[in-house]
Amino acid sequence: MLRHINNNNKIVNLYRTVVKRNYSNSSTTPSPNLLKQTLQNKIVSKQKEMKDLRQTHSNYKIGDITIGSLLGGMRGNSLMYWDGTTLSPTEGIKFKGLTIEQCQDKLPNAKDVFGNISNNNNGKFFLPESMLWLLITGEIPTREQTLSVINLLNNILRQQNGELPPVTETIMNKLPADMHPMTQLSIGITSLSSQSKFSSLYSQGKLGKSEYWSSTFDDSMKLIANLPLLAGKIYSRLHQKKTGPQPLGSINYEMDWAYNISSMLGMTKDSQNIKGLTPKQQSDFVELMRLYTGIHVDHEGGNVSAHSTHLVGSTLADPFLSYSSGINGLAGPLHGLAAQEVVRFLFNLQKKLEKQQQKSNDALGDTDAAITKEIWRLLSNQQVIPGYGHAVLRIFDPRFDAMLNFVKQRPKEFQNDKHVNLMQNLSQIVPDILIKHGKCKNPYPNVDAASGILFYHYGITELMFFTVIFGCSRAIGPLTQLIWDRILGLPIERPKSIDMTTLKSMTK
Numbered sequence: 001m002l003r004h005i006n007n008n009n010k011i012v013n014l015y016r017t018v019v020k021r022n023y024s025n026s027s028t029t030p031s032p033n034l035l036k037q038t039l040q041n042k043i044v045s046k047q048k049e050m051k052d053l054r055q056t057h058s059n060y061k062i063g064d065i066t067i068g069s070l071l072g073g074m075r076g077n078s079l080m081y082w083d084g085t086t087l088s089p090t091e092g093i094k095f096k097g098l099t100i101e102q103c104q105d106k107l108p109n110a111k112d113v114f115g116n117i118s119n120n121n122n123g124k125f126f127l128p129e130s131m132l133w134l135l136i137t138g139e140i141p142t143r144e145q146t147l148s149v150i151n152l153l154n155n156i157l158r159q160q161n162g163e164l165p166p167v168t169e170t171i172m173n174k175l176p177a178d179m180h181p182m183t184q185l186s187i188g189i190t191s192l193s194s195q196s197k198f199s200s201l202y203s204q205g206k207l208g209k210s211e212y213w214s215s216t217f218d219d220s221m222k223l224i225a226n227l228p229l230l231a232g233k234i235y236s237r238l239h240q241k242k243t244g245p246q247p248l249g250s251i252n253y254e255m256d257w258a259y260n261i262s263s264m265l266g267m268t269k270d271s272q273n274i275k276g277l278t279p280k281q282q283s284d285f286v287e288l289m290r291l292y293t294g295i296h297v298d299h300e301g302g303n304v305s306a307h308s309t310h311l312v313g314s315t316l317a318d319p320f321l322s323y324s325s326g327i328n329g330l331a332g333p334l335h336g337l338a339a340q341e342v343v344r345f346l347f348n349l350q351k352k353l354e355k356q357q358q359k360s361n362d363a364l365g366d367t368d369a370a371i372t373k374e375i376w377r378l379l380s381n382q383q384v385i386p387g388y389g390h391a392v393l394r395i396f397d398p399r400f401d402a403m404l405n406f407v408k409q410r411p412k413e414f415q416n417d418k419h420v421n422l423m424q425n426l427s428q429i430v431p432d433i434l435i436k437h438g439k440c441k442n443p444y445p446n447v448d449a450a451s452g453i454l455f456y457h458y459g460i461t462e463l464m465f466f467t468v469i470f471g472c473s474r475a476i477g478p479l480t481q482l483i484w485d486r487i488l489g490l491p492i493e494r495p496k497s498i499d500m501t502t503l504k505s506m507t508k
């Protein structure tokens, strides 16, 4: 049986003993401008670092490009600059050098920021706002700094009266309600472009190159702030027939971004609570949202959503246009849409297993054999097993582990959920089969193997919607990088392509 060995545990425990969080208990409201000011103070030294690297080491060779890699989706070629996160095939994602576990240990969470807000032992996962601070400044934020980011995002929404800008509201209301939620999200983000400070100043000829970053920062924060409203709008339209056109919840200016996403989906006490969750389940759902949106922010620069944002952003398209390109990439089934495919796959598989059990009147004992048979059938039909494999990772995805731990910490809540049980069962069975099959380079579950089915458990039963939540989270990494791209003056991205004749002639 395959076992996942987490090499980070020792390092993390060591960290825990030597690093203490440095929170003060000041009760003043931290300024929403703190993040931008802190970023501004870092610009000169980072620009110098980049200038020195360019001047001194431009000719340093960092790798070879082969015909295999060129025709193989540029796998293994380090070809772009990305500062927030790195992805190691054997260690997984690191955010400014910190593993997910280290981030959980060191970054402020809801308990740190708000105190004991629930009796449910929740509030333990770092807030996406503290991750945003880390990615932009490279520093672990204090409680006040995290609160200042919460204030920054909520202030933007306060200025909008907690509603989408009128242009976006009008456009969203005119879209067919059955249009795929990711298409709606892409259109919604694109429509926010009419609010862009960057493109307005640029088109008036008012922006010098050294000033690009400031309005890019403001636009990026506006985009991130509006995502709970956009996600809520899209989700409410899925429910319009039952609940009417009004929003499912409202923005709570005292609370964090993930809480407000949950509210706008109608899943908290500040909302219509459309799925009838108990107070404990509402609290757990917010906790899941904080976990999910915290760990999905970034996955180094080469993945399609991050890379598309960076590529389009390099043309000086505004952050809204740049990130909507990222969203279009995220909507592919090999990328973000995999979460929806996994749940469909789990349902079909569960139905098949139940039918077989009824037929043979068999006890559960033969389930593993039936799963194995079905996985082999799919593979021999040349289908992919959704939720398994990765272009870079060669281990169990640590984000999958984080989602699985969420389940393990709530045994009563999940014990009767047959699909969640099947998901766990598959993670023990599929890797061995994929290894025997011998094709895919990573036989282990990725984060999508677990994420969608957990949302489903709490009542987000519209599979097509899962990737919208991914799209909210993923905004944070690529937009942070876009701000830095503009600070560092990175040029328009323009790789060279090559045709078959030239490739063949090179080999002679």
Ligand SMILES: CC(C)(COP(=O)(O)OP(=O)(O)OC[C@H]1O[C@@H](n2cnc3c(N)ncnc32)[C@H](O)[C@@H]1OP(=O)(O)O)[C@@H](O)C(=O)NCCC(=O)NCCS
Pocket (backbone or CB within 6 Å): 333, 334, 335, 336, 338, 379, 383, 384, 385, 386, 387, 388, 389, 390, 391, 392, 439, 440, 441, 442, 446, 447, 448
């Ligand atoms: C993620 C993914 C797109 C990475 O693709 P990749 O880098 O090309 O993966 P590999 O190099 O391992 O692929 C080698 C072969 O294994 C196959 N393979 C990869 N993952 C597979 C899976 N989950 N099931 C079956 N076959 C798989 C590929 O299709 C490819 O087959 P081919 O040689 O006939 O074209 C791929 O693993 C996949 O399609 N997984 C399922 C979708 C998914 O879970 N996506 C979410 C990613 S976070």
